[in-house]
Amino acid sequence: MKNNLGRNIPEGKRVFISSKEYLHHERHLIPSKIKSEKVRFFASLEEAFLDCKIQSGMTLSFHHHLRSGDFVINQICNLLEQYKIQGISLAPSSIFPEYNIASLINSGSINNIHTSYLNGPASEAIAKGLLKGNLIMQTHGGRARAIESGELKIDVAFLACPTVDHMGNGSGAYGKSACGALGYGMSDLMYAKKVILVTDNLVDKLDSYQFDHGYVDGVVKVDSIGDPSGIVSGTTRITKDPVGLKIASDSAKLIEELGLLKNGMSMQTGAGGISLAVADAVKKAMIRKNIKGDFASGGITGYHVDMLKHNLFAKLYDVQCFDLLAVESFRNNKNHVGISASRYANPYEKDPIVDKLDVVILGATEIDTSFNVNVTTDSFGKIIGGSGGHADTANGAFVTIITSALSKARIPIIKNAVTTITTPGEDIDVLVTERGIAINPKRTDLLDLLVNSKLTILKIDQLLELSHKICGVPKTPENTDKVIGYVEYRDGSIIDSLYQSR
Amino acid sequence: MFRSLLFVPGNNPSMLQNADVFGADSVIFDLEDSVHVFEKDNARNLVRNYLDRYPALPTRILIRINASDSPFFEADILAIVSDRIDSIVLPKADIHAVKLLSEKLRELEKSKKLKKKISIIPIIEKATSVLEAQEISAFERVGGLLFGAEDYCSEMGIKRTDSGLELIYPRSHIAICCKAANIDAFDTPFVDVTDEEGLERDCITAFNLGFNGKAAIHPRQVQIINQQFSPSKEQIVWALKVLEAKKEADIKGLGVFSLDGKMIDKPIIERALKIRAMAERFILLEKTDEE
Numbered sequence: 001m002k003n004n005l006g007r008n009i010p011e012g013k014r015v016f017i018s019s020k021e022y023l024h025h026e027r028h029l030i031p032s033k034i035k036s037e038k039v040r041f042f043a044s045l046e047e048a049f050l051d052c053k054i055q056s057g058m059t060l061s062f063h064h065h066l067r068s069g070d071f072v073i074n075q076i077c078n079l080l081e082q083y084k085i086q087g088i089s090l091a092p093s094s095i096f097p098e099y100n101i102a103s104l105i106n107s108g109s110i111n112n113i114h115t116s117y118l119n120g121p122a123s124e125a126i127a128k129g130l131l132k133g134n135l136i137m138q139t140h141g142g143r144a145r146a147i148e149s150g151e152l153k154i155d156v157a158f159l160a161c162p163t164v165d166h167m168g169n170g171s172g173a174y175g176k177s178a179c180g181a182l183g184y185g186m187s188d189l190m191y192a193k194k195v196i197l198v199t200d201n202l203v204d205k206l207d208s209y210q211f212d213h214g215y216v217d218g219v220v221k222v223d224s225i226g227d228p229s230g231i232v233s234g235t236t237r238i239t240k241d242p243v244g245l246k247i248a249s250d251s252a253k254l255i256e257e258l259g260l261l262k263n264g265m266s267m268q269t270g271a272g273g274i275s276l277a278v279a280d281a282v283k284k285a286m287i288r289k290n291i292k293g294d295f296a297s298g299g300i301t302g303y304h305v306d307m308l309k310h311n312l313f314a315k316l317y318d319v320q321c322f323d324l325l326a327v328e329s330f331r332n333n334k335n336h337v338g339i340s341a342s343r344y345a346n347p348y349e350k351d352p353i354v355d356k357l358d359v360v361i362l363g364a365t366e367i368d369t370s371f372n373v374n375v376t377t378d379s380f381g382k383i384i385g386g387s388g389g390h391a392d393t394a395n396g397a398f399v400t401i402i403t404s405a406l407s408k409a410r411i412p413i414i415k416n417a418v419t420t421i422t423t424p425g426e427d428i429d430v431l432v433t434e435r436g437i438a439i440n441p442k443r444t445d446l447l448d449l450l451v452n453s454k455l456t457i458l459k460i461d462q463l464l465e466l467s468h469k470i471c472g473v474p475k476t477p478e479n480t481d482k483v484i485g486y487v488e489y490r491d492g493s494i495i496d497s498l499y500q501s502r
Numbered sequence: 503m504f505r506s507l508l509f510v511p512g513n514n515p516s517m518l519q520n521a522d523v524f525g526a527d528s529v530i531f532d533l534e535d536s537v538h539v540f541e542k543d544n545a546r547n548l549v550r551n552y553l554d555r556y557p558a559l560p561t562r563i564l565i566r567i568n569a570s571d572s573p574f575f576e577a578d579i580l581a582i583v584s585d586r587i588d589s590i591v592l593p594k595a596d597i598h599a600v601k602l603l604s605e606k607l608r609e610l611e612k613s614k615k616l617k618k619k620i621s622i623i624p625i626i627e628k629a630t631s632v633l634e635a636q637e638i639s640a641f642e643r644v645g646g647l648l649f650g651a652e653d654y655c656s657e658m659g660i661k662r663t664d665s666g667l668e669l670i671y672p673r674s675h676i677a678i679c680c681k682a683a684n685i686d687a688f689d690t691p692f693v694d695v696t697d698e699e700g701l702e703r704d705c706i707t708a709f710n711l712g713f714n715g716k717a718a719i720h721p722r723q724v725q726i727i728n729q730q731f732s733p734s735k736e737q738i739v740w741a742l743k744v745l746e747a748k749k750e751a752d753i754k755g756l757g758v759f760s761l762d763g764k765m766i767d768k769p770i771i772e773r774a775l776k777i778r779a780m781a782e783r784f785i786l787l788e789k790t791d792e793e
Contacts, residue, residue: 242520242524242720242721243520245721245722246524246721249725434520434523435523435558466558469557469558470519470556470557470558
């Protein structure tokens with residue numbers, strides 16, 4: 001069976017139709033938890049783990065706000081190993097290389113995985129076909145939708161929480177392991193059958209918090225929930241690569257030429273070097289033209305905080321803090337607002353933040369001549385990432401701009417067809433490379449605005465041809481036809497399948 | 503007439519392959535100071551192969567070879583002279599070196615049956631060459647002079663300052679020699695690649711002294727240099743207005759006329775013509791029309 005983008009989807013799966021298909025469906029909500037018992041405080045993570053009576057077939061979830069420094073998921077994985085529990089579905093919002101789950105995949109302890117981002121040894125194990133069940137790659141908004149609708153039923157959510165009070169309320173803003181916003185854990189908190197907060201900082205009372213004790217079943221205090229150096233990077237930096245700077249400079253000019261640089265504007269960029277360079281170039285243009293924006297959103301860095309401080313934006317909507325400056329701002333600035341993944345990007349949320357975006361700057365591992373984007377696998381089919389908020393913001397924003405060098409490691413990023421579709425081409429409006437800008441021909445409104453542009457505007461086929469002239473035409477690696485998982489679009493339909501590596 | 507000359511080390515493949523994307527009016531592939539002595543042959547081979555095979559070359563290509571008194575001079579010229587290059591940038595130039603290079607080029611152009619004549623851009627970076635600048639600039643194959651402040655200051659035993667006061671004489675002298683010979687005058691690079699405001703100020707100083715372009719040692723400097731050595735929007739509007747008024751004055755048979763209360767005569771018309779020519783050359787006219 002093929003979906004509307006021509007990708008093979010196994011029978012019985014819900015096929016992707018279009019990025020607007022969700023508009024024809026109603027929101028499904030399971031009842032959020034009503035809890036009668038008081039919050040229990042456990043002496044150890046093992047005690048909490050045993051109390052949850054974890055057994056085969058259960059789904060355990062985690063958020064990824066502690067990023068590379070997370071000790072909680074690793075400790076739970078150690079307990080799964082210690083108690084020889086098999087057949088668990090794991091649903092962390094992201095999986096980093098530091099998470100020790102590859103051995104549990106090998107042993108069959110973990111046999112299904114739902115996540116929005118995956119990299120490292122676990123992805124290698126899955127690529128070899130070692131996961132007995134399936135890997136489901138979701139978007140951030142899609143994960144929130146799946147949890148609230150009961151499609152992704154969570155039995156126990158182990159939620160790392162930098163500070164918890166004696167009521168069981170939790171905050172990411174305080175404590176030695178402070179990570180700022182806790183947006184990716186909110187759906188787990190509200191809809192998991194059982195919620196255990198794991199903290200290394202227990203206080204009497206929190207005046208402000210993101211995790212409400214009304215959803216919390218248990219709290220465990222441990223020595224450390226994570227390595228602060230891995231939780232947030234000390235600083236995030238603008239690229240120094242001249243090609244990246246050129247792409248960023250052209251992106252900022254494009255934003256201006258498209259009339260998006262205006263009072264009340266809203267913008268999202270990632271925390272990558274080029275994205276930050278775009279943010280920096282836009283910041284300079286906003287100062288030059290005395291523009292006051294409405295909000296910036298998504299993963300927040302010191303650069304975004306700086307723009308808030310200079311009143312270039314009235315608010316930051318923060319689903320995740322990327323650096324220490326962002327954490328500090330989240331703690332102290334009332335206009336730096338923490339939001340849940342659902343409020344951020346759930347298609348069924350009323351007015352999700354992504355729908356209010358004027359422009360979003362995103363990356364791509366591959367993009368094809370239909371503007372479909374892959375950020376899930378490399379050109380060999382190996383899983384190296386995932387949508388995160390890519391497909392969500394691309395769908396919501398008025399203009400979605402992909403920034404990328406024309407080739408990476410001598411491999412052209414433009415393909416006739418991407419290896420894996422993460423985000424459908426109908427939601428991608430612009431590709432900015434160092435050698436030219438391609439506009440999705442469906443966006444005739446944008447093309448009209450650029451008729452007299454001095455920027456190099458080319459067709460995406462011309463950029464493909466140019467990259468082939470420079471790099472040669474790459475061979476297409478072939479994977480096996482054994483499906484190891486799916487890329488789930490934000491509405492729950494399957495946009496592509498993932499295959500075992502050869 | 504070009505504004506920016508971007509230096510690209512000749513032994514860096516990733517920089518070579520992107521040399522054309524930064525908007526520089528010309529690119530100088532460097533075989534000299536940015537290439538370690540052990541890498542000279544590598545850089546020479548890489549640049550030659552790049553020029554022979556790469557499908558996306560910059561529009562104007564210059565090569566900085568090693569100085570005439572270095573052991574690499576002859577091999578550099580032999581390797582890189584071809585129809586693909588426009589100029590050779592000659593370091594530590596003096597009149598003898600310029601003549602020697604010119605003779606070598608004449609022979610090679612003949613033996614390689616080149617279709618074009620390769621010009622020489624001498625770098626004026628020695629005290630003697632500052633004094634010889636007039637003679638060098640008048641040499642027929644010389645297309646422009648590039649001031650090299652770092653070596654000049656070393657020889658003079660002076661430090662470069664933010665104000666650039668210590669460079670007023672050589673800069674002025676070089677710019678005047680170039681104008682007299684009707685060739686390009688290129689200013690020395692600004693070495694702090696992170697200081698954009700400093701670069702802007704340095705460009706303005708050089709422009710006001712008579713330079714029409716400046717070397718860049720990092721791609722991020724190119725845009726600022728291009729901007730500072732281009733006529734401003736206001737200048738272009740003014741020039742077009744003057745030339746439009748001249749048309750009417752010509753019909754009326756007036757040699758001198760008034761515009762917005764100011765007298766317009768021949769020197770002002772020539773300035774307006776120069777500005778329009780630059781605006782056309784650097785594709786700046788449409789922008790003014792739009793705005």
